[in-house]
Amino acid sequence: MKKYLIIMMFLLSQAPAVAADWRVTGNSQKKIDNLVKIMPSASGSMLQMGERYRNVFWAALQENWLFAEYQAKKMQEQVNVLMVSNPELKPASEQFLQKGMNQLIPAIQSKNWTEFKNAFMQMRQACNECHEQNKLGFITLREKPAKGISPVLH
Numbered sequence: 696m697k698k699y700l701i702i703m704m705f706l707l708s709q710a711p712a713v714a715a716d717w718r719v720t721g722n723s724q725k726k727i728d729n730l731v732k733i734m735p736s737a738s739g740s741m742l743q744m745g746e747r748y749r750n751v752f753w754a755a756l757q758e759n760w761l762f763a764e765y766q767a768k769k770m771q772e773q774v775n776v777l778m779v780s781n782p783e784l785k786p787a788s789e790q791f792l793q794k795g796m797n798q799l800i801p802a803i804q805s806k807n808w809t810e811f812k813n814a815f816m817q818m819r820q821a822c823n824e825c826h827e828q829n830k831l832g833f834i835t836l837r838e839k840p841a842k843g844i845s846p847v848l849h
Protein backbone atom coordinates (compact mmCIF):
# COMPACT_ATOMS: atom_id res chain seq x y z
CA MET A 696 0.00 0.00 0.00
CA LYS A 697 2.76 2.35 1.06
CA LYS A 698 4.61 1.42 -2.13
CA TYR A 699 1.62 2.51 -4.27
CA LEU A 700 1.36 5.75 -2.34
CA ILE A 701 4.99 6.54 -3.07
CA ILE A 702 4.55 5.68 -6.76
CA MET A 703 1.47 7.89 -6.96
CA MET A 704 3.21 10.80 -5.30
CA PHE A 705 6.09 10.38 -7.72
CA LEU A 706 3.77 10.36 -10.72
CA LEU A 707 1.91 13.44 -9.47
CA SER A 708 5.16 15.32 -9.00
CA GLN A 709 6.00 14.55 -12.64
CA ALA A 710 2.64 15.80 -13.99
CA PRO A 711 3.14 18.62 -16.48
CA ALA A 712 1.93 22.06 -15.54
CA VAL A 713 -1.41 23.00 -17.10
CA ALA A 714 -0.76 24.44 -20.58
CA ALA A 715 -1.11 28.19 -20.74
CA ASP A 716 -4.35 29.23 -22.44
CA TRP A 717 -3.30 31.30 -25.50
CA ARG A 718 -6.78 32.81 -25.69
CA VAL A 719 -6.16 34.45 -22.31
CA THR A 720 -2.41 34.92 -21.98
CA GLY A 721 -1.23 34.98 -25.62
CA ASN A 722 -0.18 38.27 -27.16
CA SER A 723 -2.02 39.57 -30.23
CA GLN A 724 0.45 37.98 -32.66
CA LYS A 725 0.07 34.57 -31.03
CA LYS A 726 -3.70 34.90 -31.15
CA ILE A 727 -3.68 35.82 -34.84
CA ASP A 728 -1.26 32.98 -35.67
CA ASN A 729 -3.47 30.46 -33.91
CA LEU A 730 -6.65 31.76 -35.54
CA VAL A 731 -5.05 31.40 -38.98
CA LYS A 732 -3.99 27.83 -38.13
CA ILE A 733 -7.54 26.83 -37.24
CA MET A 734 -9.22 28.41 -40.28
CA PRO A 735 -11.79 26.03 -41.75
CA SER A 736 -10.13 23.64 -44.22
CA ALA A 737 -11.31 23.41 -47.83
CA SER A 738 -12.24 19.77 -47.29
CA GLY A 739 -14.30 20.67 -44.20
CA SER A 740 -16.18 23.29 -46.23
CA MET A 741 -16.67 20.75 -49.00
CA LEU A 742 -18.14 18.11 -46.70
CA GLN A 743 -20.76 20.72 -45.86
CA MET A 744 -21.25 21.59 -49.52
CA GLY A 745 -21.76 17.92 -50.32
CA GLU A 746 -24.32 17.55 -47.55
CA ARG A 747 -26.22 20.65 -48.65
CA TYR A 748 -26.07 19.53 -52.28
CA ARG A 749 -28.03 16.46 -51.22
CA ASN A 750 -30.38 18.44 -48.97
CA VAL A 751 -31.24 21.09 -51.54
CA PHE A 752 -32.08 18.45 -54.14
CA TRP A 753 -34.29 16.39 -51.84
CA ALA A 754 -35.95 19.41 -50.24
CA ALA A 755 -36.99 20.57 -53.73
CA LEU A 756 -38.13 17.08 -54.68
CA GLN A 757 -40.32 17.05 -51.58
CA GLU A 758 -41.51 20.59 -52.39
CA ASN A 759 -40.14 21.96 -49.15
CA TRP A 760 -39.09 25.08 -51.05
CA LEU A 761 -38.27 27.17 -47.99
CA PHE A 762 -35.85 24.53 -46.74
CA ALA A 763 -34.35 24.27 -50.23
CA GLU A 764 -33.80 28.04 -50.30
CA TYR A 765 -32.23 27.91 -46.85
CA GLN A 766 -29.79 25.22 -48.05
CA ALA A 767 -28.86 27.25 -51.15
CA LYS A 768 -28.19 30.36 -49.04
CA LYS A 769 -25.99 28.35 -46.67
CA MET A 770 -24.03 27.10 -49.69
CA GLN A 771 -23.42 30.68 -50.78
CA GLU A 772 -22.29 31.58 -47.27
CA GLN A 773 -19.93 28.59 -47.23
CA VAL A 774 -18.33 29.67 -50.50
CA ASN A 775 -17.89 33.17 -49.09
CA VAL A 776 -16.02 31.61 -46.14
CA LEU A 777 -13.96 29.47 -48.54
CA MET A 778 -12.75 32.57 -50.39
CA VAL A 779 -11.33 33.95 -47.15
CA SER A 780 -9.92 30.72 -45.70
CA ASN A 781 -8.47 29.51 -49.04
CA PRO A 782 -7.62 32.60 -51.11
CA GLU A 783 -6.11 30.41 -53.86
CA LEU A 784 -9.71 29.31 -54.58
CA LYS A 785 -11.12 32.85 -54.71
CA PRO A 786 -11.28 33.35 -58.50
CA ALA A 787 -12.85 29.89 -59.01
CA SER A 788 -15.26 30.54 -56.13
CA GLU A 789 -16.41 33.83 -57.65
CA GLN A 790 -16.96 32.08 -60.95
CA PHE A 791 -18.94 29.37 -59.16
CA LEU A 792 -21.19 31.89 -57.38
CA GLN A 793 -21.97 33.53 -60.70
CA LYS A 794 -22.36 30.48 -62.90
CA GLY A 795 -23.57 27.97 -60.35
CA MET A 796 -25.55 29.78 -57.70
CA ASN A 797 -27.08 32.91 -59.21
CA GLN A 798 -29.86 31.04 -60.95
CA LEU A 799 -30.52 28.52 -58.23
CA ILE A 800 -32.28 30.76 -55.70
CA PRO A 801 -34.72 32.35 -58.22
CA ALA A 802 -35.42 28.83 -59.55
CA ILE A 803 -36.23 27.62 -56.03
CA GLN A 804 -38.42 30.67 -55.47
CA SER A 805 -40.35 29.83 -58.63
CA LYS A 806 -41.40 26.56 -56.90
CA ASN A 807 -41.20 24.85 -60.25
CA TRP A 808 -39.43 21.49 -60.41
CA THR A 809 -38.28 21.83 -64.04
CA GLU A 810 -36.76 25.24 -63.41
CA PHE A 811 -35.15 23.97 -60.25
CA LYS A 812 -33.74 20.90 -62.01
CA ASN A 813 -32.15 23.03 -64.76
CA ALA A 814 -30.56 25.39 -62.25
CA PHE A 815 -29.43 22.45 -60.12
CA MET A 816 -27.74 20.83 -63.14
CA GLN A 817 -25.99 24.09 -63.90
CA MET A 818 -24.76 24.30 -60.31
CA ARG A 819 -23.58 20.68 -60.47
CA GLN A 820 -21.57 21.46 -63.58
CA ALA A 821 -19.98 24.48 -61.87
CA CYS A 822 -19.04 22.33 -58.83
CA ASN A 823 -17.46 19.70 -61.06
CA GLU A 824 -15.59 22.36 -63.08
CA CYS A 825 -13.82 23.66 -59.99
CA HIS A 826 -12.89 20.12 -59.01
CA GLU A 827 -11.44 19.50 -62.48
CA GLN A 828 -9.49 22.78 -62.36
CA ASN A 829 -7.96 21.56 -59.09
CA LYS A 830 -7.00 18.12 -60.45
CA LEU A 831 -9.90 16.60 -58.52
CA GLY A 832 -11.87 15.41 -61.52
CA PHE A 833 -12.61 12.18 -59.66
CA ILE A 834 -14.88 14.18 -57.30
CA THR A 835 -17.83 14.04 -59.68
CA LEU A 836 -21.21 14.85 -58.19
CA ARG A 837 -24.12 12.62 -58.94
CA GLU A 838 -27.04 14.05 -60.89
CA LYS A 839 -29.44 12.52 -58.45
CA PRO A 840 -27.64 12.51 -55.11
CA ALA A 841 -28.48 10.09 -52.33
CA LYS A 842 -30.99 11.52 -49.88
CA GLY A 843 -29.48 13.90 -47.32
CA ILE A 844 -29.47 12.92 -43.66
CA SER A 845 -31.27 16.05 -42.55
CA PRO A 846 -34.12 15.15 -40.16
CA VAL A 847 -36.23 17.77 -41.94
CA LEU A 848 -36.49 15.51 -44.99
CA HIS A 849 -38.89 12.58 -45.05
Ligand code: HEC
Binds near residue numbers: 829
Ligand atom coordinates in the same frame (compact mmCIF):
# COMPACT_ATOMS: atom_id res chain seq x y z
C1 HEC B 1 -13.89 26.94 -55.91
C2 HEC B 1 -13.67 25.56 -56.10
C3 HEC B 1 -14.70 24.56 -55.69
C4 HEC B 1 -16.04 24.60 -55.88
C5 HEC B 1 -16.86 25.70 -56.54
C6 HEC B 1 -16.58 23.38 -55.35
N1 HEC B 1 -15.58 22.62 -54.83
FE1 HEC B 1 -15.82 20.83 -53.90
N2 HEC B 1 -13.82 20.73 -53.62
C7 HEC B 1 -12.90 21.71 -53.92
C8 HEC B 1 -11.60 21.35 -53.43
C9 HEC B 1 -10.32 22.18 -53.55
C10 HEC B 1 -11.75 20.08 -52.81
C11 HEC B 1 -10.66 19.27 -52.09
C12 HEC B 1 -10.48 19.81 -50.69
C13 HEC B 1 -9.32 19.20 -49.95
O1 HEC B 1 -9.09 18.00 -50.09
O2 HEC B 1 -8.69 19.94 -49.19
C14 HEC B 1 -13.16 19.72 -52.95
C15 HEC B 1 -13.71 18.55 -52.49
C16 HEC B 1 -15.07 18.25 -52.49
C17 HEC B 1 -15.67 17.06 -51.91
C18 HEC B 1 -14.91 15.93 -51.23
C19 HEC B 1 -14.83 16.26 -49.75
C20 HEC B 1 -14.20 15.17 -48.92
O3 HEC B 1 -13.20 15.49 -48.23
O4 HEC B 1 -14.69 14.03 -48.94
C21 HEC B 1 -17.02 17.16 -52.07
C22 HEC B 1 -18.08 16.18 -51.61
C23 HEC B 1 -17.25 18.41 -52.75
N3 HEC B 1 -16.05 19.03 -52.99
C24 HEC B 1 -18.52 18.86 -53.07
C25 HEC B 1 -18.77 20.05 -53.75
C26 HEC B 1 -20.08 20.52 -54.13
C27 HEC B 1 -21.37 19.79 -53.83
C28 HEC B 1 -19.89 21.67 -54.80
C29 HEC B 1 -20.90 22.55 -55.43
C30 HEC B 1 -22.18 22.74 -54.82
C31 HEC B 1 -18.47 21.96 -54.81
N4 HEC B 1 -17.82 20.94 -54.18
C32 HEC B 1 -17.92 23.09 -55.38
C33 HEC B 1 -13.16 22.87 -54.62
C34 HEC B 1 -14.41 23.30 -55.02
